[in-house]
Amino acid sequence: MxxxxxxxxxxEGKIADVSFELLSKGRKLAGQLDCKLEALLIGHNLSGFEKxxxxxxxxxxxxxxxxxxxxxxTFPHTSIIVNLFRETKPQIGLMGATTIGRxxxxxxxxxxxSGLTADCTxxxxxxxxxxxxxxxxxNLLYQIRPAFGGNIIATIINPEHKPQMATVREGVMKKExxxxxxxxxxxxxxxxxxLDDTDFAVKxxxxxxxxxxxxxxxxxxxxxxxxxxxxxxxxxxxxxxxSLIGGEVGASRAAVDAGFTDRARQVGQTGVTVRxxxxxxxxxxxxxQHLAGxxxxxxxxxxNTDPNAPINxxxxxxxxxxIETVLPKMIKYYKANTK
Amino acid sequence: xxxxxxxALAKQVPDTRNVGKDAMKEDGTVNRSVLPAIxxxxxxxxxxxxxxIRDKFPGSTVTILTMGPVRASEILRExxxxxxxxxxxxxxxxxxxxxTLATSYALACAIRKINGFDIIICGRQAIDGDTAQVGPxxxxxLNISQITYAEEILAIxxxxxxxKRRLERGIExxxxxxxxxxxxxxTAPRCRPRNSRQMMKFKHSxxxxxxxxxxxxxxNLINDRPYLNITEWNVNDIECDRSLLGLGGSPTKVKKVxxxxxxxxxxxxxxxxxxxINSLMKELIVNHTIG
Numbered sequence: 001m002x003x004x005x006x007x008x009x010x011x012e013g014k015i016a017d018v019s020f021e022l023l024s025k026g027r028k029l030a031g032q033l034d035c036k037l038e039a040l041l042i043g044h045n046l047s048g049f050e051k052x053x054x055x056x057x058x059x060x061x062x063x064x065x066x067x068x069x070x071x072x073x074t075f076p077h078t079s080i081i082v083n084l085f086r087e088t089k090p091q092i093g094l095m096g097a098t099t100i101g102r103x104x105x106x107x108x109x110x111x112x113x114s115g116l117t118a119d120c121t122x123x124x125x126x127x128x129x130x131x132x133x134x135x136x137x138x139n140l141l142y143q144i145r146p147a148f149g150g151n152i153i154a155t156i157i158n159p160e161h162k163p164q165m166a167t168v169r170e171g172v173m174k175k176e177x178x179x180x181x182x183x184x185x186x187x188x189x190x191x192x193x194x195l196d197d198t199d200f201a202v203k204x205x206x207x208x209x210x211x212x213x214x215x216x217x218x219x220x221x222x223x224x225x226x227x228x229x230x231x232x233x234x235x236x237x238x239x240x241x242x243s244l245i246g247g248e249v250g251a252s253r254a255a256v257d258a259g260f261t262d263r264a265r266q267v268g269q270t271g272v273t274v275r276x277x278x279x280x281x282x283x284x285x286x287x288x289q290h291l292a293g294x295x296x297x298x299x300x301x302x303x304n305t306d307p308n309a310p311i312n313x314x315x316x317x318x319x320x321x322x323i324e325t326v327l328p329k330m331i332k333y334y335k336a337n338t339k
Numbered sequence: 340x341x342x343x344x345x346x347a348l349a350k351q352v353p354d355t356r357n358v359g360k361d362a363m364k365e366d367g368t369v370n371r372s373v374l375p376a377i378x379x380x381x382x383x384x385x386x387x388x389x390x391x392i393r394d395k396f397p398g399s400t401v402t403i404l405t406m407g408p409v410r411a412s413e414i415l416r417e418x419x420x421x422x423x424x425x426x427x428x429x430x431x432x433x434x435x436x437x438x439t440l441a442t443s444y445a446l447a448c449a450i451r452k453i454n455g456f457d458i459i460i461c462g463r464q465a466i467d468g469d470t471a472q473v474g475p476x477x478x479x480x481l482n483i484s485q486i487t488y489a490e491e492i493l494a495i496x497x498x499x500x501x502x503k504r505r506l507e508r509g510i511e512x513x514x515x516x517x518x519x520x521x522x523x524x525x526t527a528p529r530c531r532p533r534n535s536r537q538m539m540k541f542k543h544s545x546x547x548x549x550x551x552x553x554x555x556x557x558x559n560l561i562n563d564r565p566y567l568n569i570t571e572w573n574v575n576d577i578e579c580d581r582s583l584l585g586l587g588g589s590p591t592k593v594k595k596v597x598x599x600x601x602x603x604x605x606x607x608x609x610x611x612x613x614x615x616i617n618s619l620m621k622e623l624i625v626n627h628t629i630g
Contacts, residue, residue: 071511073513074475074484074485074487075484078479098507099487099488099506099507102471102472102487103475103485103487103488105472105475106439106443106470106471106472106473106474106475106476106479107475107476107478107479107485109440109472109476110440110443110475110476110479110480111479113440113590114590115438115440115589115590115591116439116440116470116472116591117591118468118469118470118471118472119469119470128594142594143591147593147596152596152597152598153596153597153598154593154595154596155593155594155595155596155597156591156592156593156594157591157592157594158590158591158592159592160590161590201484201515201516202484202486202513202514202515202516203513203514203515204511204512204513205501205512205513205514206511206512207509207510207511207512208509208510208511209506209508209509210508210509221628221629245629245630246629246630247629264507264508270469277628278623278628278629298628299623299628300604301619307608312606312608313604313606314604315604315606316604316605316606316607317606317607317608317609317619318606318607318608318609319609319610319611319615319616319619320608320609320610320611321610321611322611325611326611326616329611329613329616329617330616330620333616333617333620333621334620334624334629334630337620337621337624338624338630
């Protein structure tokens, strides 16, 4: 009882990376709290999936398997989680900050009257002293995220309400299978007990999912552009350099909002978190939400006309200059000096 | 075809997309007073979807509901200028400090006071928090279905609505029963601009807290044109459990805020001269970072 439960989501029949990442984080938190790590998997044709979850140190896997549970719709998944959580009373509930998690999380938190913090960039365990009531809360979940305006980081807690719920974007936590594989316990839920027919009021008529998506997360090199790039046309320079040196193109939120490039390329708290070998930030000033998504890059180069751009502080190299001048020079040198 | 009653939820937000240098105070906190307050962008996309339904089905109405300080009447007028029929301001100190759960509870209580609805529509998320929680939480509190990430309303009849959803890497068409709550993404069509006739009509509309009870001329004007009155409700006007409102009713608490200190690195600064860039590129190639 009072364990950590991760809602594991399916992405076209496979367990999503974000779920493995959350289990990896959950494993550590469970170690600190001396409680068990649970995974909840809801979908169809799930036999054998539990083994993948045990690879991340899951102690208990709950499976809800029914044809009607795939693909995801709001009501049935909500009902299963809410009813299961009422029985098992986890102290912490985690899910991905994906279209599914962001549809499901608030619905679940509202039904359970528990707090939910979106898009956390770190999760820790710690105590809290309520000065007014002189009450001490032990071992709360610190839900840490950049807050409004971006140059502050807020630590959010839910002292009185369980489960403490949080969503985390894909790529923020590291996916770390455990070295000592242990077969945990699997519990197959009696789906009928958790659902009724009214849960299927919303029907999926049609779905088109694109197979190949832009995947900047695993690219070793990212050439990323901000508002300072100036236009979608200028972004082509970034694409030229990226394809030449074997990288992908990323972007800041400002560049995406301005329509310079695809939202799938957005790096940062509300986009993708990346840890490439090389991150070339072009015309990116470096709001905290952006830095949070790329600060662990091994080498950071900032190309900027503003010598005081905040990103320069975390850059290994700052090139003071215009994109239109600097990038063609990089391209030229690379072409001339590699085979 | 019967007309539809639509409630469009909206939030007034600081324009965090255009944060200038003066937006930060020296202590590292945000200077809200210099940020312009705007109609949350995705709520405008949602309003457009509401207005499109209203245009198609004569007799339908669009009521904008917002919770916030008295100043939030500004976005209600903005909505009226763009074609909404009515605005409701939910304002009270009791709501201050609400997290998403307490906000959605207050909104749900206000919606119950409105005489029925077929569709509640709002933006996917607000730009000052990006949580995307309030829409689904309002739906849960009212025990109705939800369709999030909507990009287009494809069809609607008296019992069901068909919606195109924009997912991370694809689209989905879903059909749900009325009444329902829909959240709209920024990929949906932009909201229509202000309409000059609507602007003339609602130019002088005010909420109770915005007008002076001594201004007899204005009170007479409102008597003649009751539509100029922006409905204003406080905590006493809605049926609610006060312990679930505001800071006290919010399960999430801010334990602390820290200024961020990123690990600053030893930075090598250079110009855009050929030799500088060439030597950097050479270094990257030699140490196998690229190539």
